[in-house]
Amino acid sequence: HSGYTATKHQxxxxxxxxxASPAREAPLAEDFLSLRAGARLSAAGAASTVSVAVHxxxxxxxxxxxxxxxxxxxxxxxxxxxxxxxxxxxxxSRHVVSLLATYQDPxxxxxxxxxxxxxxxxxxxxxxxxxxxxxxRLACAGVALALEHVHCSSIVHRDVKPENVLVGLDGSxxxxxxxxxxxxxxxxxxxxxxxxxxxxxxxxxxxxxxxxV
Numbered sequence: 001h002s003g004y005t006a007t008k009h010q011x012x013x014x015x016x017x018x019x020a021s022p023a024r025e026a027p028l029a030e031d032f033l034s035l036r037a038g039a040r041l042s043a044a045g046a047a048s049t050v051s052v053a054v055h056x057x058x059x060x061x062x063x064x065x066x067x068x069x070x071x072x073x074x075x076x077x078x079x080x081x082x083x084x085x086x087x088x089x090x091x092x093s094r095h096v097v098s099l100l101a102t103y104q105d106p107x108x109x110x111x112x113x114x115x116x117x118x119x120x121x122x123x124x125x126x127x128x129x130x131x132x133x134x135x136x137r138l139a140c141a142g143v144a145l146a147l148e149h150v151h152c153s154s155i156v157h158r159d160v161k162p163e164n165v166l167v168g169l170d171g172s173x174x175x176x177x178x179x180x181x182x183x184x185x186x187x188x189x190x191x192x193x194x195x196x197x198x199x200x201x202x203x204x205x206x207x208x209x210x211x212x213v
Contacts (some may be wrong), residue, residue, distance in 0.1 A: 031056055052115060062100070065111040069104075079179070080109065086181045087111075089153050095146035097166060097176040116166030116174060124167050135171050142173025150175070151211045156184045158213055161199040184211065 048067045055062065067080060087099040101112040118124065121139055125131060131139070143165055150157060157164075157175065164177040180194045189208040193200075201213040 061115045061117075063113040063115045065113070067109045067111075069107060069109060083179050083181070084111065086155055086178045086183065089183075090150050090155055090178065092153075093146060093149040094172070095142045095174055096149055097174050113176075116176075117169050118167040118171075120163050120176075121165040121167055121173065122162035125162060138171045139165065139167070139173045143175060146173070146175035150181075154183050154185050155181055156190070156211055156213055157181050158204075159195045159199070161196050186211075 048065055050063060050065045053062055053064045054060070072080065084099070084102055087097075090096045091098065097116075098114045099111060100114065103110050103112070124135070124139075128135075143160065147157065147160070155178075157178065157180070159177060159180040160175070164175065166174040166176045168174070182190060182192075184190055189210050191208045193204055195201075195204065201209070203209040203212045
């Protein structure tokens with residue numbers, strides 16, 4: 001298998017990493033081996049699944065969201081395009097999941113992400129029973145910094161919940177799953193009610209809302 005080139009945007013410490021070799025600008029599905037379930041990047045629905053895959057050349061593990069083209073209608077295509085645009089605009093923070101590349105084959109579209117090896121915050125909470133204060137503060141700080149970053153990029157996430165917060169081995173948190181996110185300029189408002197019922201922001205139920213959600 002040949003490699004491809006894709007480079008992460010710089011984070012707050014200007015760290016930068018090449019994903020693979022310069023053989024090709026866009027990856028292909030056959031560049032990845034050992035697909036298996038794991039690494040919840042986005043809630044897997046009827047049209048998509050999220051798996052862990054190892055790059056055939058570099059042997060590095062990534063998370064890949066595969067979206068079945070056959071399950072997408074016109075609105076679904078628009079939603080996926082919007083999600084990709086938002087993920088690209090949200091780059092630049094170590095507390096927001098990194099979209100490294102997008103590619104496709106005849107049956108699927110693929111989104112390639114960094115892998116969060118420790119799973120999501122819900123997994124951590126269920127595993128620990130109760131998070132200790134240090135881990136709780138670290139997770140809350142990461143989410144707060146992520147929201148500050150996306151709000152400065154004119155983005156509202158609209159589905160913040162433990163399952164959408166990925167956790168690194170060092171306990172750091174990354175906000176993920178931008179499937180319900182939207183662009184929102186300062187001073188504008190939205191009225192669509194969306195998200196996960198137990199975690200809905202009260203502002204969303206008042207008829208219209210801004211970045212407070």
